[in-house]
Amino acid sequence: MKGLMKNNFYAALSSARVFSAIMLLLGIFVAAMDNVIPSLLIGYILSVIMGFSANGVFALDKENASRWRKYKMTAPVSRKQIVGSYFINLLLCLLTGIIFAGIFTYLSVSIHGFPFDRSTDVLNLFSVGISISLFMGAVFFPLFYLGGDEIVEAAFLVISLFSAIGIVMGIISLLNRFFGPKMTVEEIILGACILIVSSAAVFAVSYPLCVAIFRKKEY
Amino acid sequence: MEHILELKEVSKAYRKSDFKLDKVSFRLPYGAIMGFVGENGAGKTTTIDCILNTIRKDGGDILLFGKEMTDEDKAMKENIGIVYDGDNFPDYLNPMRLSDIMGGLYKQWDNGLFLDYLKRFNLPGKKKIKTFSRGMTMKLAIAAALAHRPKLLILDEATSGLDPVMRDEILEVFLEFVQEEEHSILLSSHITSDLEKIADYITFIHEGRIILTASKNELAYEYGIMRCRESQFKEMDKEDVVAFRKRDFQTDVLTADTKRARSKYRDVVIDRVSIDEIMVMLVKGERI
Numbered sequence: 001m002k003g004l005m006k007n008n009f010y011a012a013l014s015s016a017r018v019f020s021a022i023m024l025l026l027g028i029f030v031a032a033m034d035n036v037i038p039s040l041l042i043g044y045i046l047s048v049i050m051g052f053s054a055n056g057v058f059a060l061d062k063e064n065a066s067r068w069r070k071y072k073m074t075a076p077v078s079r080k081q082i083v084g085s086y087f088i089n090l091l092l093c094l095l096t097g098i099i100f101a102g103i104f105t106y107l108s109v110s111i112h113g114f115p116f117d118r119s120t121d122v123l124n125l126f127s128v129g130i131s132i133s134l135f136m137g138a139v140f141f142p143l144f145y146l147g148g149d150e151i152v153e154a155a156f157l158v159i160s161l162f163s164a165i166g167i168v169m170g171i172i173s174l175l176n177r178f179f180g181p182k183m184t185v186e187e188i189i190l191g192a193c194i195l196i197v198s199s200a201a202v203f204a205v206s207y208p209l210c211v212a213i214f215r216k217k218e219y
Numbered sequence: 220m221e222h223i224l225e226l227k228e229v230s231k232a233y234r235k236s237d238f239k240l241d242k243v244s245f246r247l248p249y250g251a252i253m254g255f256v257g258e259n260g261a262g263k264t265t266t267i268d269c270i271l272n273t274i275r276k277d278g279g280d281i282l283l284f285g286k287e288m289t290d291e292d293k294a295m296k297e298n299i300g301i302v303y304d305g306d307n308f309p310d311y312l313n314p315m316r317l318s319d320i321m322g323g324l325y326k327q328w329d330n331g332l333f334l335d336y337l338k339r340f341n342l343p344g345k346k347k348i349k350t351f352s353r354g355m356t357m358k359l360a361i362a363a364a365l366a367h368r369p370k371l372l373i374l375d376e377a378t379s380g381l382d383p384v385m386r387d388e389i390l391e392v393f394l395e396f397v398q399e400e401e402h403s404i405l406l407s408s409h410i411t412s413d414l415e416k417i418a419d420y421i422t423f424i425h426e427g428r429i430i431l432t433a434s435k436n437e438l439a440y441e442y443g444i445m446r447c448r449e450s451q452f453k454e455m456d457k458e459d460v461v462a463f464r465k466r467d468f469q470t471d472v473l474t475a476d477t478k479r480a481r482s483k484y485r486d487v488v489i490d491r492v493s494i495d496e497i498m499v500m501l502v503k504g505e506r507i
Binding site for chain 2: 001003004007011062065067071072073074218
Protein backbone atom coordinates (compact mmCIF):
# COMPACT_ATOMS: atom_id res chain seq x y z
CA MET A 1 0.00 0.00 0.00
CA LYS A 2 2.87 2.37 0.84
CA GLY A 3 4.31 1.78 -2.63
CA LEU A 4 0.95 2.53 -4.25
CA MET A 5 0.65 5.77 -2.31
CA LYS A 6 4.17 6.78 -3.29
CA ASN A 7 3.41 6.09 -6.93
CA ASN A 8 0.21 8.13 -6.75
CA PHE A 9 2.14 10.93 -5.09
CA TYR A 10 4.78 10.97 -7.84
CA ALA A 11 2.07 10.83 -10.51
CA ALA A 12 0.16 13.71 -8.90
CA LEU A 13 3.39 15.64 -8.38
CA SER A 14 4.33 15.37 -12.03
CA SER A 15 1.06 16.95 -13.12
CA ALA A 16 0.52 19.24 -10.12
CA ARG A 17 3.86 21.04 -10.28
CA VAL A 18 2.77 23.57 -12.88
CA PHE A 19 -0.71 23.83 -11.38
CA SER A 20 0.75 24.46 -7.90
CA ALA A 21 3.00 27.20 -9.23
CA ILE A 22 0.08 28.89 -11.00
CA MET A 23 -2.12 28.60 -7.91
CA LEU A 24 0.68 29.99 -5.74
CA LEU A 25 1.10 33.03 -7.97
CA LEU A 26 -2.66 33.46 -8.29
CA GLY A 27 -2.97 33.15 -4.50
CA ILE A 28 -0.41 35.91 -4.01
CA PHE A 29 -2.29 38.03 -6.54
CA VAL A 30 -5.63 37.37 -4.79
CA ALA A 31 -4.12 38.23 -1.39
CA ALA A 32 -2.54 41.38 -2.78
CA MET A 33 -5.70 42.62 -4.53
CA ASP A 34 -8.38 44.63 -2.80
CA ASN A 35 -11.26 42.29 -1.89
CA VAL A 36 -14.13 44.78 -1.69
CA ILE A 37 -15.76 42.77 -4.45
CA PRO A 38 -14.95 39.23 -3.33
CA SER A 39 -15.53 37.47 -6.66
CA LEU A 40 -11.79 36.94 -7.19
CA LEU A 41 -11.43 35.30 -3.80
CA ILE A 42 -14.56 33.18 -4.39
CA GLY A 43 -13.19 32.05 -7.74
CA TYR A 44 -9.81 31.26 -6.20
CA ILE A 45 -11.24 29.20 -3.32
CA LEU A 46 -13.37 27.07 -5.65
CA SER A 47 -10.80 26.65 -8.40
CA VAL A 48 -7.91 25.76 -6.11
CA ILE A 49 -9.91 23.15 -4.19
CA MET A 50 -11.48 21.58 -7.28
CA GLY A 51 -8.31 22.00 -9.34
CA PHE A 52 -6.08 20.07 -6.99
CA SER A 53 -8.68 17.32 -6.73
CA ALA A 54 -8.98 17.11 -10.51
CA ASN A 55 -5.20 16.99 -10.73
CA GLY A 56 -5.09 14.04 -8.36
CA VAL A 57 -7.66 12.21 -10.43
CA PHE A 58 -6.03 13.07 -13.74
CA ALA A 59 -2.69 11.66 -12.56
CA LEU A 60 -4.17 8.20 -13.19
CA ASP A 61 -4.03 8.87 -16.89
CA LYS A 62 -0.25 9.08 -16.81
CA GLU A 63 0.26 5.55 -15.63
CA ASN A 64 -2.07 4.18 -18.27
CA ALA A 65 0.45 5.01 -20.98
CA SER A 66 2.57 2.11 -19.70
CA ARG A 67 1.80 -1.40 -18.50
CA TRP A 68 2.00 -0.19 -14.92
CA ARG A 69 -1.71 -0.68 -14.29
CA LYS A 70 -1.33 -4.38 -15.14
CA TYR A 71 2.09 -4.66 -13.47
CA LYS A 72 0.72 -3.35 -10.17
CA MET A 73 -1.82 -6.14 -10.10
CA THR A 74 0.98 -8.69 -10.07
CA ALA A 75 2.66 -6.98 -7.09
CA PRO A 76 1.85 -8.01 -3.51
CA VAL A 77 -1.17 -5.71 -3.25
CA SER A 78 -4.83 -6.55 -3.68
CA ARG A 79 -7.17 -4.88 -6.13
CA LYS A 80 -8.98 -3.42 -3.12
CA GLN A 81 -5.77 -1.69 -2.03
CA ILE A 82 -5.13 -0.36 -5.51
CA VAL A 83 -8.57 1.26 -5.59
CA GLY A 84 -8.14 2.46 -1.99
CA SER A 85 -4.89 4.18 -2.88
CA TYR A 86 -6.65 6.25 -5.57
CA PHE A 87 -9.35 7.33 -3.15
CA ILE A 88 -6.81 8.30 -0.51
CA ASN A 89 -4.79 10.15 -3.15
CA LEU A 90 -7.84 12.21 -4.08
CA LEU A 91 -8.43 13.05 -0.42
CA LEU A 92 -4.81 14.16 -0.04
CA CYS A 93 -5.03 16.32 -3.16
CA LEU A 94 -8.29 17.79 -1.86
CA LEU A 95 -6.56 18.54 1.45
CA THR A 96 -3.75 20.32 -0.43
CA GLY A 97 -6.35 22.43 -2.23
CA ILE A 98 -8.07 23.27 1.07
CA ILE A 99 -4.73 24.30 2.62
CA PHE A 100 -3.91 26.54 -0.37
CA ALA A 101 -7.40 28.09 -0.23
CA GLY A 102 -7.18 28.48 3.56
CA ILE A 103 -3.77 30.21 3.50
CA PHE A 104 -4.65 32.77 0.82
CA THR A 105 -8.15 33.42 2.20
CA TYR A 106 -6.54 34.08 5.58
CA LEU A 107 -3.96 36.40 3.97
CA SER A 108 -6.63 38.28 2.01
CA VAL A 109 -8.82 38.71 5.08
CA SER A 110 -5.83 39.73 7.24
CA ILE A 111 -4.65 42.33 4.75
CA HIS A 112 -7.94 43.72 3.43
CA GLY A 113 -10.56 42.72 5.97
CA PHE A 114 -13.52 40.34 5.77
CA PRO A 115 -15.20 40.74 2.37
CA PHE A 116 -18.36 38.66 2.87
CA ASP A 117 -21.73 39.52 4.46
CA ARG A 118 -21.55 36.71 6.98
CA SER A 119 -18.74 34.54 8.31
CA THR A 120 -20.70 31.47 7.25
CA ASP A 121 -20.28 32.48 3.59
CA VAL A 122 -16.65 31.29 3.72
CA LEU A 123 -17.81 27.98 5.19
CA ASN A 124 -20.31 27.68 2.34
CA LEU A 125 -17.63 28.27 -0.26
CA PHE A 126 -15.33 25.66 1.21
CA SER A 127 -18.17 23.17 1.61
CA VAL A 128 -19.20 23.65 -2.04
CA GLY A 129 -15.60 23.14 -3.22
CA ILE A 130 -15.13 20.05 -1.05
CA SER A 131 -18.50 18.57 -2.09
CA ILE A 132 -17.88 19.06 -5.78
CA SER A 133 -14.45 17.41 -5.41
CA LEU A 134 -15.86 14.42 -3.53
CA PHE A 135 -18.80 13.96 -5.90
CA MET A 136 -16.39 14.25 -8.82
CA GLY A 137 -14.25 11.44 -7.41
CA ALA A 138 -17.30 9.37 -6.57
CA VAL A 139 -18.49 9.58 -10.17
CA PHE A 140 -15.10 9.44 -11.84
CA PHE A 141 -13.59 6.31 -10.29
CA PRO A 142 -16.41 3.89 -11.19
CA LEU A 143 -16.46 5.35 -14.71
CA PHE A 144 -12.69 4.92 -14.92
CA TYR A 145 -12.95 1.23 -14.07
CA LEU A 146 -16.04 0.64 -16.18
CA GLY A 147 -14.69 2.39 -19.25
CA GLY A 148 -11.51 0.49 -19.88
CA ASP A 149 -8.55 1.68 -21.88
CA GLU A 150 -10.40 2.69 -25.01
CA ILE A 151 -12.11 5.74 -23.53
CA VAL A 152 -10.08 8.86 -22.87
CA GLU A 153 -9.84 9.60 -19.20
CA ALA A 154 -10.14 13.35 -19.78
CA ALA A 155 -13.67 12.78 -21.06
CA PHE A 156 -14.55 11.00 -17.82
CA LEU A 157 -13.05 13.83 -15.82
CA VAL A 158 -15.20 16.40 -17.62
CA ILE A 159 -18.31 14.23 -17.23
CA SER A 160 -17.54 13.72 -13.53
CA LEU A 161 -16.87 17.40 -12.89
CA PHE A 162 -20.09 18.55 -14.56
CA SER A 163 -22.07 15.80 -12.83
CA ALA A 164 -20.60 16.85 -9.48
CA ILE A 165 -21.44 20.53 -10.09
CA GLY A 166 -24.96 19.52 -11.11
CA ILE A 167 -25.45 17.37 -8.00
CA VAL A 168 -24.18 20.11 -5.68
CA MET A 169 -26.39 22.72 -7.37
CA GLY A 170 -29.32 20.34 -7.00
CA ILE A 171 -28.67 19.84 -3.28
CA ILE A 172 -28.28 23.60 -2.77
CA SER A 173 -31.60 24.22 -4.57
CA LEU A 174 -33.32 21.67 -2.35
CA LEU A 175 -31.80 23.23 0.78
CA ASN A 176 -32.89 26.71 -0.29
CA ARG A 177 -36.40 25.46 -0.93
CA PHE A 178 -36.47 23.64 2.41
CA PHE A 179 -35.03 26.43 4.56
CA GLY A 180 -36.62 29.37 2.71
CA PRO A 181 -35.01 32.58 1.43
CA LYS A 182 -33.84 33.98 4.78
CA MET A 183 -31.68 31.27 6.28
CA THR A 184 -30.42 31.54 9.83
CA VAL A 185 -26.75 30.98 10.67
CA GLU A 186 -27.63 27.56 12.10
CA GLU A 187 -29.45 26.63 8.89
CA ILE A 188 -26.50 27.73 6.76
CA ILE A 189 -24.10 25.64 8.88
CA LEU A 190 -26.52 22.71 8.70
CA GLY A 191 -26.74 23.15 4.91
CA ALA A 192 -22.94 23.12 4.59
CA CYS A 193 -22.78 20.02 6.79
CA ILE A 194 -25.44 18.31 4.65
CA LEU A 195 -23.42 19.08 1.52
CA ILE A 196 -20.19 17.69 2.96
CA VAL A 197 -21.77 14.67 4.64
CA SER A 198 -23.80 13.71 1.55
CA SER A 199 -20.79 14.01 -0.75
CA ALA A 200 -18.59 12.11 1.72
CA ALA A 201 -21.25 9.38 1.96
CA VAL A 202 -21.46 9.04 -1.84
CA PHE A 203 -17.65 9.05 -2.01
CA ALA A 204 -17.53 6.28 0.59
CA VAL A 205 -20.17 4.21 -1.24
CA SER A 206 -18.27 4.68 -4.50
CA TYR A 207 -15.25 2.87 -3.04
CA PRO A 208 -16.77 -0.63 -2.63
CA LEU A 209 -18.55 -0.12 -5.95
CA CYS A 210 -15.20 0.52 -7.64
CA VAL A 211 -13.64 -2.47 -5.92
CA ALA A 212 -16.49 -4.66 -7.17
CA ILE A 213 -16.10 -3.35 -10.74
CA PHE A 214 -12.30 -3.63 -10.67
CA ARG A 215 -12.47 -7.23 -9.41
CA LYS A 216 -14.41 -8.15 -12.53
CA LYS A 217 -12.14 -6.29 -14.91
CA GLU A 218 -9.48 -8.04 -16.95
CA TYR A 219 -6.28 -6.42 -18.16
CA MET B 220 6.06 -30.42 -4.74
CA GLU B 221 8.31 -30.76 -7.80
CA HIS B 222 6.97 -27.95 -9.92
CA ILE B 223 7.07 -24.25 -9.30
CA LEU B 224 4.30 -23.74 -11.85
CA GLU B 225 1.70 -26.17 -13.07
CA LEU B 226 -1.19 -25.55 -15.43
CA LYS B 227 -3.90 -28.17 -15.71
CA GLU B 228 -6.41 -27.84 -18.53
CA VAL B 229 -6.65 -24.08 -18.26
CA SER B 230 -9.28 -22.59 -20.51
CA LYS B 231 -10.32 -19.07 -21.27
CA ALA B 232 -12.75 -17.74 -23.86
CA TYR B 233 -13.59 -14.18 -24.84
CA ARG B 234 -17.06 -12.99 -25.67
CA LYS B 235 -15.88 -10.52 -28.27
CA SER B 236 -13.48 -12.80 -30.12
CA ASP B 237 -13.19 -16.33 -31.41
CA PHE B 238 -9.88 -16.85 -29.68
CA LYS B 239 -9.78 -19.16 -26.69
CA LEU B 240 -7.30 -21.01 -24.56
CA ASP B 241 -8.16 -24.65 -24.93
CA LYS B 242 -7.20 -26.82 -21.97
CA VAL B 243 -3.65 -25.51 -21.68
CA SER B 244 -1.48 -27.79 -19.56
CA PHE B 245 2.25 -27.71 -18.82
CA ARG B 246 4.58 -27.92 -15.84
CA LEU B 247 7.68 -25.92 -15.00
CA PRO B 248 10.06 -27.70 -12.62
CA TYR B 249 12.15 -25.91 -9.99
CA GLY B 250 15.54 -24.71 -11.21
CA ALA B 251 14.55 -24.73 -14.85
CA ILE B 252 13.91 -22.28 -17.67
CA MET B 253 10.92 -22.91 -19.88
CA GLY B 254 10.61 -21.25 -23.26
CA PHE B 255 6.99 -20.56 -24.11
CA VAL B 256 6.85 -20.38 -27.87
CA GLY B 257 4.16 -19.49 -30.33
CA GLU B 258 3.40 -17.11 -33.15
CA ASN B 259 1.81 -13.74 -32.43
CA GLY B 260 -1.72 -14.24 -31.12
CA ALA B 261 -1.12 -17.89 -30.24
CA GLY B 262 -2.14 -17.35 -26.61
CA LYS B 263 1.15 -16.79 -24.80
CA THR B 264 0.14 -13.53 -23.14
CA THR B 265 -3.35 -14.80 -22.34
CA THR B 266 -1.82 -17.81 -20.60
CA ILE B 267 0.55 -15.57 -18.62
CA ASP B 268 -2.34 -13.26 -17.74
CA CYS B 269 -4.26 -16.26 -16.40
CA ILE B 270 -1.24 -17.34 -14.36
CA LEU B 271 -0.92 -13.86 -12.88
CA ASN B 272 -4.64 -13.38 -12.28
CA THR B 273 -4.86 -10.23 -14.38
CA ILE B 274 -7.55 -12.10 -16.30
CA ARG B 275 -9.83 -14.80 -14.95
CA LYS B 276 -9.59 -18.31 -16.31
CA ASP B 277 -12.84 -20.06 -17.18
CA GLY B 278 -11.66 -23.48 -16.09
CA GLY B 279 -8.72 -25.60 -15.06
CA ASP B 280 -6.14 -25.20 -12.32
CA ILE B 281 -3.04 -23.07 -12.05
CA LEU B 282 -0.73 -24.03 -9.24
CA LEU B 283 2.08 -21.68 -8.26
CA PHE B 284 4.42 -23.13 -5.64
CA GLY B 285 1.83 -25.90 -5.32
CA LYS B 286 -1.12 -23.59 -4.59
CA GLU B 287 -3.74 -21.60 -6.49
CA MET B 288 -2.97 -17.89 -6.25
CA THR B 289 -5.69 -15.43 -5.27
CA ASP B 290 -5.78 -11.65 -5.55
CA GLU B 291 -5.08 -11.35 -1.82
CA ASP B 292 -2.16 -13.80 -1.84
CA LYS B 293 0.58 -11.27 -1.14
CA ALA B 294 3.20 -13.72 0.13
CA MET B 295 3.01 -15.66 -3.12
CA LYS B 296 3.17 -12.50 -5.23
CA GLU B 297 6.37 -11.52 -3.39
CA ASN B 298 7.99 -14.57 -4.97
CA ILE B 299 7.03 -13.77 -8.55
CA GLY B 300 8.96 -11.34 -10.73
CA ILE B 301 7.31 -10.02 -13.88
CA VAL B 302 8.69 -8.43 -17.00
CA TYR B 303 6.24 -7.36 -19.67
CA ASP B 304 7.11 -6.39 -23.18
CA GLY B 305 7.49 -2.60 -23.60
CA ASP B 306 7.09 0.05 -20.95
CA ASN B 307 6.52 -1.61 -17.61
CA PHE B 308 6.67 1.58 -15.55
CA PRO B 309 5.18 5.07 -15.81
CA ASP B 310 7.42 7.48 -17.67
CA TYR B 311 7.23 10.20 -14.99
CA LEU B 312 9.45 8.06 -12.74
CA ASN B 313 13.19 7.67 -12.69
CA PRO B 314 14.90 4.46 -11.47
CA MET B 315 15.50 5.88 -7.99
CA ARG B 316 11.86 6.82 -7.55
CA LEU B 317 10.86 3.48 -8.97
CA SER B 318 13.01 1.85 -6.32
CA ASP B 319 11.25 3.94 -3.69
CA ILE B 320 7.86 2.71 -4.95
CA MET B 321 8.93 -0.91 -5.32
CA GLY B 322 10.36 -0.80 -1.80
CA GLY B 323 6.89 0.13 -0.61
CA LEU B 324 5.29 -2.68 -2.60
CA TYR B 325 7.66 -5.59 -1.94
CA LYS B 326 8.80 -6.56 1.55
CA GLN B 327 11.75 -8.39 0.02
CA TRP B 328 12.87 -5.40 -2.07
CA ASP B 329 16.66 -5.16 -2.02
CA ASN B 330 17.69 -1.63 -2.92
CA GLY B 331 21.39 -2.56 -2.93
CA LEU B 332 20.76 -5.33 -5.43
CA PHE B 333 18.69 -2.96 -7.57
CA LEU B 334 21.54 -0.42 -7.59
CA ASP B 335 23.97 -3.21 -8.52
CA TYR B 336 21.82 -4.09 -11.51
CA LEU B 337 21.54 -0.42 -12.52
CA LYS B 338 25.32 -0.24 -12.49
CA ARG B 339 25.72 -3.51 -14.35
CA PHE B 340 23.23 -2.46 -17.02
CA ASN B 341 24.66 1.09 -17.23
CA LEU B 342 21.33 2.64 -16.32
CA PRO B 343 21.24 6.18 -14.91
CA GLY B 344 19.48 6.42 -11.55
CA LYS B 345 18.05 9.88 -11.85
CA LYS B 346 17.10 10.12 -15.50
CA LYS B 347 13.40 9.94 -16.28
CA ILE B 348 12.18 6.68 -17.79
CA LYS B 349 10.60 8.57 -20.69
CA THR B 350 14.11 9.35 -21.98
CA PHE B 351 15.11 5.66 -21.94
CA SER B 352 15.55 3.59 -25.08
CA ARG B 353 13.61 0.36 -25.44
CA GLY B 354 16.63 -1.67 -24.39
CA MET B 355 17.09 0.47 -21.29
CA THR B 356 13.44 0.13 -20.24
CA MET B 357 13.66 -3.65 -20.63
CA LYS B 358 16.85 -3.78 -18.58
CA LEU B 359 15.22 -1.62 -15.92
CA ALA B 360 12.20 -3.94 -15.83
CA ILE B 361 14.48 -6.95 -15.43
CA ALA B 362 16.46 -5.20 -12.67
CA ALA B 363 13.21 -4.36 -10.86
CA ALA B 364 11.88 -7.89 -11.27
CA LEU B 365 15.06 -9.42 -9.83
CA ALA B 366 15.59 -6.90 -7.03
CA HIS B 367 12.74 -8.21 -4.92
CA ARG B 368 14.39 -11.62 -4.97
CA PRO B 369 11.61 -13.65 -6.60
CA LYS B 370 11.71 -17.41 -7.03
CA LEU B 371 9.78 -17.44 -10.26
CA LEU B 372 10.48 -15.01 -13.07
CA ILE B 373 7.83 -14.62 -15.75
CA LEU B 374 8.83 -12.75 -18.87
CA ASP B 375 6.39 -11.94 -21.61
CA GLU B 376 8.31 -11.20 -24.83
CA ALA B 377 10.93 -9.45 -22.74
CA THR B 378 13.74 -9.91 -25.24
CA SER B 379 11.89 -8.98 -28.41
CA GLY B 380 13.08 -5.77 -30.05
CA LEU B 381 16.47 -5.89 -28.35
CA ASP B 382 19.72 -6.06 -30.28
CA PRO B 383 21.69 -9.35 -30.11
CA VAL B 384 24.36 -7.96 -27.76
CA MET B 385 21.79 -6.72 -25.29
CA ARG B 386 19.82 -9.96 -25.55
CA ASP B 387 22.95 -11.95 -24.83
CA GLU B 388 23.67 -9.81 -21.78
CA ILE B 389 20.16 -10.36 -20.47
CA LEU B 390 20.20 -14.09 -21.15
CA GLU B 391 23.35 -14.29 -19.03
CA VAL B 392 21.47 -12.68 -16.14
CA PHE B 393 18.71 -15.26 -16.51
CA LEU B 394 21.22 -18.09 -16.41
CA GLU B 395 22.71 -16.64 -13.21
CA PHE B 396 19.22 -16.43 -11.73
CA VAL B 397 18.52 -20.13 -12.22
CA GLN B 398 21.78 -21.12 -10.55
CA GLU B 399 19.68 -21.21 -7.38
CA GLU B 400 17.90 -24.55 -7.31
CA GLU B 401 14.52 -23.16 -6.39
CA HIS B 402 14.52 -20.43 -9.04
CA SER B 403 12.72 -20.89 -12.35
CA ILE B 404 11.89 -18.81 -15.40
CA LEU B 405 8.95 -18.90 -17.77
CA LEU B 406 10.10 -17.00 -20.84
CA SER B 407 7.58 -16.33 -23.53
CA SER B 408 9.20 -15.44 -26.83
CA HIS B 409 9.04 -15.94 -30.52
CA ILE B 410 12.80 -15.47 -30.80
CA THR B 411 13.66 -19.13 -30.66
CA SER B 412 17.42 -18.60 -30.85
CA ASP B 413 17.29 -17.14 -27.33
CA LEU B 414 15.49 -20.19 -26.08
CA GLU B 415 17.95 -22.52 -27.78
CA LYS B 416 20.66 -20.84 -25.74
CA ILE B 417 19.10 -20.96 -22.29
CA ALA B 418 15.87 -22.97 -22.06
CA ASP B 419 15.64 -26.40 -20.46
CA TYR B 420 12.10 -26.98 -21.65
CA ILE B 421 10.14 -25.68 -24.59
CA THR B 422 6.37 -25.46 -24.74
CA PHE B 423 4.73 -24.67 -28.06
CA ILE B 424 1.33 -23.02 -28.16
CA HIS B 425 -0.74 -22.54 -31.29
CA GLU B 426 -4.26 -21.11 -31.58
CA GLY B 427 -4.72 -21.39 -27.83
CA ARG B 428 -3.67 -25.03 -27.61
CA ILE B 429 -0.45 -26.58 -26.40
CA ILE B 430 0.86 -28.55 -29.32
CA LEU B 431 4.09 -29.77 -27.80
CA THR B 432 5.94 -29.56 -24.53
CA ALA B 433 9.31 -31.24 -24.18
CA SER B 434 12.81 -30.77 -22.84
CA LYS B 435 15.20 -28.91 -25.12
CA ASN B 436 17.56 -31.89 -25.18
CA GLU B 437 14.73 -34.10 -26.32
CA LEU B 438 13.95 -31.67 -29.11
CA ALA B 439 17.60 -31.29 -30.06
CA TYR B 440 18.63 -34.94 -29.96
CA GLU B 441 15.47 -36.94 -30.54
CA TYR B 442 13.49 -34.77 -32.93
CA GLY B 443 14.50 -34.57 -36.55
CA ILE B 444 13.22 -33.84 -40.02
CA MET B 445 13.04 -36.65 -42.55
CA ARG B 446 13.38 -35.44 -46.13
CA CYS B 447 11.55 -38.01 -48.19
CA ARG B 448 9.86 -38.63 -51.49
CA GLU B 449 6.11 -39.02 -51.77
CA SER B 450 6.40 -42.79 -52.10
CA GLN B 451 8.63 -43.04 -49.01
CA PHE B 452 6.24 -40.91 -47.05
CA LYS B 453 3.29 -43.12 -47.98
CA GLU B 454 5.08 -46.17 -46.58
CA MET B 455 5.89 -44.54 -43.23
CA ASP B 456 4.26 -45.60 -39.98
CA LYS B 457 1.86 -42.99 -38.64
CA GLU B 458 3.47 -43.18 -35.21
CA ASP B 459 6.75 -41.88 -36.64
CA VAL B 460 5.14 -38.73 -38.00
CA VAL B 461 4.52 -35.79 -35.68
CA ALA B 462 3.77 -33.43 -38.57
CA PHE B 463 4.55 -33.23 -42.26
CA ARG B 464 4.84 -30.58 -44.95
CA LYS B 465 4.62 -31.30 -48.64
CA ARG B 466 6.96 -29.35 -50.86
CA ASP B 467 7.43 -29.51 -54.64
CA PHE B 468 9.44 -32.72 -54.89
CA GLN B 469 9.77 -33.84 -51.31
CA THR B 470 7.88 -34.14 -48.09
CA ASP B 471 9.41 -32.95 -44.82
CA VAL B 472 8.39 -35.10 -41.91
CA LEU B 473 8.94 -34.15 -38.30
CA THR B 474 9.72 -37.17 -36.19
CA ALA B 475 10.05 -37.43 -32.43
CA ASP B 476 12.45 -40.36 -32.50
CA THR B 477 15.36 -39.86 -34.87
CA LYS B 478 17.16 -43.01 -33.72
CA ARG B 479 14.22 -45.25 -34.55
CA ALA B 480 13.55 -43.41 -37.79
CA ARG B 481 17.19 -43.90 -38.86
CA SER B 482 17.00 -47.62 -38.28
CA LYS B 483 13.60 -47.96 -39.96
CA TYR B 484 14.04 -45.68 -42.95
CA ARG B 485 17.65 -46.21 -44.04
CA ASP B 486 17.31 -44.48 -47.42
CA VAL B 487 15.75 -41.30 -45.99
CA VAL B 488 17.86 -38.26 -45.15
CA ILE B 489 17.25 -37.16 -41.57
CA ASP B 490 18.41 -33.71 -40.49
CA ARG B 491 18.67 -32.25 -37.04
CA VAL B 492 15.96 -29.72 -36.37
CA SER B 493 15.96 -26.26 -34.79
CA ILE B 494 13.21 -24.98 -32.51
CA ASP B 495 12.26 -22.58 -35.28
CA GLU B 496 11.77 -25.45 -37.73
CA ILE B 497 9.80 -27.47 -35.19
CA MET B 498 7.53 -24.48 -34.65
CA VAL B 499 7.00 -24.01 -38.38
CA MET B 500 6.33 -27.72 -38.86
CA LEU B 501 3.87 -27.81 -35.98
CA VAL B 502 2.09 -24.65 -37.01
CA LYS B 503 2.15 -24.92 -40.80
CA GLY B 504 2.47 -28.65 -41.20
CA GLU B 505 -0.28 -31.23 -41.37
CA ARG B 506 -1.01 -34.01 -38.91
CA ILE B 507 -1.94 -37.54 -39.79
